[in-house]
Amino acid sequence: MEPDGTYEPGFVGIRFCQECNNMLYPKEDKENRILLYACRNCDYQQEADNSCIYVNKITHEVDELTQIIADVSQDPTLPRTEDHPCQKCGHKEAVFFQSHSARAEGPTTVGSRSL
Structure with a gap:
């Protein structure tokens, strides 16, 4: 909650009763x-x-994303190539995959990983 009593966008705070200090719940008139x-x-x-009245923010931990990429390199069903060497290590074999963003409006990422 901001100092002026308003809430920042995307934030839903818990409100409390001014009479008995119990939690207030959304209700339709x-x-x-x-x-x-x-x-x-x-x-x-x-x-x-x-x-x-409700915000669901989905975030993925960095460790979780690292594990997904490690598993991707072992998937035998994904397309592979030796035509694109890794810029960091020079290894020639790579696997291609798609990674969907955690956000619904986010882009689909096409990536590669050297093996």
């Missing part, structure tokens, strides 16, 4: 078609200042 946060312990409700 169907009559007025607005989003509220309501206490399940007392009758306190407040209008939501943001329509976002």
